[in-house]
Amino acid sequence: MASQSKLPIATYREALVSSVRENQTLVVTGETGCGKTTQLPQFLHEAGLGEGGMIGITQPRRMAAISVAHRVSEEMGKSLGGTVGYQVRFDDCTSPDTKIKYMTDGCLLRELLDDHTLSSYSIIILDEAHERSLATDVLFGLTKRLLPHPLGDGSLKQRDRPLKLIVMSATLDVKRFSEFFDNCPIFTIPGRVYPVSIHYSFTDETFDPMKTSYLSRVEQVVMDTHMEKGPGDILVFLTGQQEIESMCDKLFKSAERIDYEHDVLCKDVLGLAILPLYGSLPTEQQQRIFKQSERGIRRIIVSTNIAATSVTVDGVVYVIDSGYVKQLSFNPRTGLDVLAVVPISKSEAEQRAGRAGRTAPGECHRLYSQSFYNSLNQNTIPEIQRASLSSVILDFKCMGISNVIEFEYLDPPEERMIAEALKQLYYFDAINDKGQVTPLGRQIVQFPLQPNLSRVLLKSKSLECEEAVLPIVAMLSVENVFIRPSSKKQALESMEAHKELQEAGGGTSDFATLLAIYKLAMESGNQKRWCRDNYVHWRSLKTAQSIVGQLKNILNKQEVLGDSTEEIRAAPLGERVRQSLCFGLFSNAARLAPNRRSFRTMDGHSTVAFIHPSSVLFGCEDSLDWIVYHEIVDTAKTYLRTVCPVRYGWVKDLLPRLHEVDAYRLSDCERKRSLGGEEEEKEEEGPVSKKQSLEKEEKE
Ligand code: CDP
Ligand code: MG
Numbered sequence: 001m002a003s004q005s006k007l008p009i010a011t012y013r014e015a016l017v018s019s020v021r022e023n024q025t026l027v028v029t030g031e032t033g034c035g036k037t038t039q040l041p042q043f044l045h046e047a048g049l050g051e052g053g054m055i056g057i058t059q060p061r062r063m064a065a066i067s068v069a070h071r072v073s074e075e076m077g078k079s080l081g082g083t084v085g086y087q088v089r090f091d092d093c094t095s096p097d098t099k100i101k102y103m104t105d106g107c108l109l110r111e112l113l114d115d116h117t118l119s120s121y122s123i124i125i126l127d128e129a130h131e132r133s134l135a136t137d138v139l140f141g142l143t144k145r146l147l148p149h150p151l152g153d154g155s156l157k158q159r160d161r162p163l164k165l166i167v168m169s170a171t172l173d174v175k176r177f178s179e180f181f182d183n184c185p186i187f188t189i190p191g192r193v194y195p196v197s198i199h200y201s202f203t204d205e206t207f208d209p210m211k212t213s214y215l216s217r218v219e220q221v222v223m224d225t226h227m228e229k230g231p232g233d234i235l236v237f238l239t240g241q242q243e244i245e246s247m248c249d250k251l252f253k254s255a256e257r258i259d260y261e262h263d264v265l266c267k268d269v270l271g272l273a274i275l276p277l278y279g280s281l282p283t284e285q286q287q288r289i290f291k292q293s294e295r296g297i298r299r300i301i302v303s304t305n306i307a308a309t310s311v312t313v314d315g316v317v318y319v320i321d322s323g324y325v326k327q328l329s330f331n332p333r334t335g336l337d338v339l340a341v342v343p344i345s346k347s348e349a350e351q352r353a354g355r356a357g358r359t360a361p362g363e364c365h366r367l368y369s370q371s372f373y374n375s376l377n378q379n380t381i382p383e384i385q386r387a388s389l390s391s392v393i394l395d396f397k398c399m400g401i402s403n404v405i406e407f408e409y410l411d412p413p414e415e416r417m418i419a420e421a422l423k424q425l426y427y428f429d430a431i432n433d434k435g436q437v438t439p440l441g442r443q444i445v446q447f448p449l450q451p452n453l454s455r456v457l458l459k460s461k462s463l464e465c466e467e468a469v470l471p472i473v474a475m476l477s478v479e480n481v482f483i484r485p486s487s488k489k490q491a492l493e494s495m496e497a498h499k500e501l502q503e504a505g506g507g508t509s510d511f512a513t514l515l516a517i518y519k520l521a522m523e524s525g526n527q528k529r530w531c532r533d534n535y536v537h538w539r540s541l542k543t544a545q546s547i548v549g550q551l552k553n554i555l556n557k558q559e560v561l562g563d564s565t566e567e568i569r570a571a572p573l574g575e576r577v578r579q580s581l582c583f584g585l586f587s588n589a590a591r592l593a594p595n596r597r598s599f600r601t602m603d604g605h606s607t608v609a610f611i612h613p614s615s616v617l618f619g620c621e622d623s624l625d626w627i628v629y630h631e632i633v634d635t636a637k638t639y640l641r642t643v644c645p646v647r648y649g650w651v652k653d654l655l656p657r658l659h660e661v662d663a664y665r666l667s668d669c670e671r672k673r674s675l676g677g678e679e680e681e682k683e684e685e686g687p688v689s690k691k692q693s694l695e696k697e698e699k700e
Contacts, residue, residue: 008191009035017047025165025181029174030189033312036168041100052161053122058105060133062088063279064310067286069102090547105135123164130169132382141408170309194357199365207369214322214367225318230266232317233299239326239341241278244302248276270296277303308351319356323368329386337388345380384413389421397437398445403673419663426661427587428455435669443558456584461560465576471518472511474547483535494535502616509644582646585628586654596622612639
């Protein structure tokens, strides 16, 4: 494509290729959009550097992996899944012919479980390293072990042919990456950046972060920009899908009222196109973002943080920054990760502003005040220091890395977080009280799921009810099953429809509702239509259907002892399903309080919580006693979402486990190991072997 040769990276093609040829490890940095992700793998492939194995490129975000693979296969004139492919959780689009493989970082992590030396790759590119996602951070340490001594620690059997490792990043923090790899060279792609003027939409008098919502100003600032400014697209940074969809609705309505003759100052601006951009957006709609609009049409792209560095939208001249981002963080009180809206960091604010100055001087409007900006943290805290580590630590243990405290982290997590993860793994019997992985742990790690849900599935097999539990777990793994429209009339209709679905599930639990939806949709002649009529996201259901198939494949390979008695197996199906759920979710058990309205959690914190109004059991509290929940939502009140009644007899034997072991004892075991005070974990069964290369957790 002609446009490829115009990218800043094109001039450095030869120099880059020889740098990679000459160095075992290399850091490549350049402004976002200069062509690193799409071009470098092609350069290396064409120079024959990928002959000894695939070129694998990791992305922290699922959407980036897919959209870039589309783009590159197009540029190379090949069909996707051939020479160029991608792999993300629950979606493998590669073939034996694949030479350039884009994938999520979580996917490569899972591949490492199966193939400790990554023997099918000649080059690994850890892309978007500055995002500091959990999996990419962990891959830093793990891939370093694959490099020849003295770069690697020599702890891993070396490959026939040494692996080449490239770390790619926007122009942030790159020295640290190079230091981590024994001061490897840094290749900087010079890029042109145009000045961006910064405007604060609030003064200190008008802005109070506790009270003022950025949402109150977005619409006005966007519309003013559109009416008053010269040509150029507008990129708006908000936090999440729902917020974005509802903002797009509002903007559509305002757009309809514009009189271009009289309202719009610039005569070259003739119209408006409004485009949402977020991770779970269907692929066809994502591709629209990369198509230039018609002459005279200004595009307004309303996006999550994904447009800050992961995907580059060409043509942007105006950036409107809310100052907030949705971020995963671990809630120690509930032991679960939550997605919370938090202020961005200063470097994030600079990144966002920079999107306006790629092709011409631009403007950035910040929907906050200068003092708010001054109060922001300099850098975003790496995910490894704020997210749950239980899946990653189980991966480590299964790879034979027994001491997880001593692992070579780029930035180590706090020991308290490691202890918390060990405790969770102990709850689920994935590790024993010495911190060694158990046979159950080796089964749990096979599933691209959180440990608790893997345990639910394994239990359902032993209770012979997996056919009902598989769809439930799949439905819990997809986003947004229910459509909740914003218009009043439709909102009422959707509530009616959802009520009927709850009844179809027998009205007994929210998990039963999910199962009923899945079954009814599958049995209906026209799934798409059924979903539309019932206000259910068709795409989520399609995804759930494919997940059921994949989880089933993994489950079928697991040998599960039928630990149930005749009596239990004779119990009604619903009973066995609830028992399976209870087996994995018991650490989320709660008991009705004496006031017969609220519940108290059993996780040791005794949190007072209420059943969420969207639950089928809302209003039935009085008839309940023990429940387990899938999600806890901390707003003004603490709510339990997706709830199921259980029997005391089922939790009675499980709950003591929550109090049996002290997290500090587990982390003590780890520390002793590092001092050589305790016998090394024996890897009798050898490292776990994996056939599936799926991904654990994915953002957006
Ligand atoms: O990785 P880096 O930020 O350096 O740039 P890139 O992602 O390789 O993007 C280079 C160019 O390709 C930009 O102009 C993007 O807009 C374009 N691109 C595209 O058209 N479609 C994609 N799916 C990805 C990138
Ligand atoms: Mg990139």
